[in-house]
Amino acid sequence: MKILLVGQWFVSEDNGKIVTPGGTERYVYGLAKQLQNDGYEVMVLSATMDKGETGFNELDVLNTYIFKAPAKFYGYSIDILSFINTMKLVRRFNPDVVHVIATRYRFAAGAIAAAKIMKVKAVYTRTTLPHSEGRRRLSVLLDDWVFTRIIKRVDAIISLSREMSEILTQQINPHNMVIIPNPPVANYYKKVAKERNSILFVGRLEIATKGIDLLIKALRHVQMEIPEVKLHVCGRGDDSSLDYLLKLVSKYRLEKNILFHGHLSDNELVDRYSNSEVIVLPYLAEGAVSYVLVEAMSAGLPVVAYDLDCFCEALGDGEFGVLVRKGDVKGLADQIVRLLKDAKLRGYYSKMSLKRSKEYSQETIVRRIEEVYSDLFEVT
Structure with missing residues (x-):
């Protein structure tokens, strides 16, 4: 199965080492690596606000496509860019599933709209707790009447906690939501002497x-x-x-x-x-x-x-x-x-x-996500 992971942010490389600064980056990276280990064909599409390389690249044996995000990330231009670039990657990579991982509905909405127009199964994971984001009347109106309606069209929503699922239910009332927590990216157990107190x-x-x-x-x-x-x-x-x-x-x-x-x-x-x-x-x-x-x-x-x-x-x-x-x-x-x-x-x-x-564990969590992918193609 071919999976296009559309992450709002992704990890970077510094002197040959992977830098994972935040939760969304860690989610996309850990999921991509485990999916690849499990035999899936994976492509990562993400945005960056840094001055580094954009376009197609390879990072830690993962195929990636990075596009430049605007300085005002949460303006409407980010949805247009995520839409355009997701369309581009869907045509080129021809995935079975587009899995969008983002902190908010913005960015996610553009990618999901592209997947649905291209008739590709879409999964959405939101990595922060939904709440009022303090925008002006026009923005709130657009969020309520446009973004949430696009989100409702996804084939599956992954919530990271019970609390998040309750709020998502109030906002978009999804019929296709499952609770699966964050997958860790490393094993942190190491037996050494403890520093007292x-x-x-x-x-x-x-x-x-x-x-x-x-x-x-x-x-x-x-x-x-x-x-x-x-x-x-x-x-x-x-x-x-x-x-x-x-x-x-x-x-x-x-x-x-x-x-x-x-x-x-x-x-x-x-x-x-x-x-x-x-x-x-x-x-x-x-x-x-x-x-x-x-x-x-x-x-x-x-x-x-x-x-x-x-x-x-x-x-x-x-x-x-x-x-x-x-x-x-x-x-x-x-x-x-x-x-x-x-x-x-x-x-x-x-x-x-x-x-x-x-x-x-990463293996346990990602197996559950893989089940979500498989369930999308079950004949009912």
Whole structure:
């Protein structure tokens, strides 16, 4: 079977290494590699805002076609470009299925419209939680009356979580939706000596959604109980967010307890996951089971997280990890201290993480996506 993956973004290459900066890129890359390993013929179509090469290329043994996106990505021109380029690739590659992966309805709508005009089966995965995107009246009207109607024409919709499926049901009422979480792109298990009293945070340094400021505030309480505690912060942020976080660290005199590592490569992340004793995910908004959570579980890390719907879903409502009421700083600190002080408890949750991660392996997740493709051609 031939699959055209139309991804809003895709991975890039830097000095011979694959760079996977965000969730959409990781989804498309992991899916493409596993499909190829499973014997599918795969082509990847994606957009870029960088100055790198466009057109046909090969990246990590994957055939790709990259087109230049406009600076104002969420203007209507992106749908026109995704439509034109999907039409071009469908004619050239002649796929059995066009699978569109995007953060919003825009970009996706153009690609789906092209697939349906060409009478090719279309699948849509949305990688962020649908919500009001704050656009002007004309844009909202067009979204409501044009984009969602195009999305309704897909042959199958893949939702990444229960919460996402509930919102999609309200917006477009799909009859053909299945819940399949993100496929991870690597195995993060590596048995090495742990750094004592080490905590890990991985994610964008966004105050509004990732809650890293709340974790720093919680660490103030942890440090009173465990003076030598170390928090390793891995991820990028804009200058204003980083400046605010550094001021917070200084305010609570935690300079010796918190290390900011910036963006890490996959290999560096493997080491960081392996060296840490606990991972803390104080996220305040997340529409799907995050890559970070799956990676941490596959590394056997005990998980402490706020009780977002997607985390409750992935952690079995507390069976496979520790859940704390969203926004509760002291409760977060108490659970971190509890785990750091109890090696037996850490061992238990480490085993539970590994057990749960098997249900989220790349092979398992992609097999379910392959079943979606196959079901499109079943005679009813």
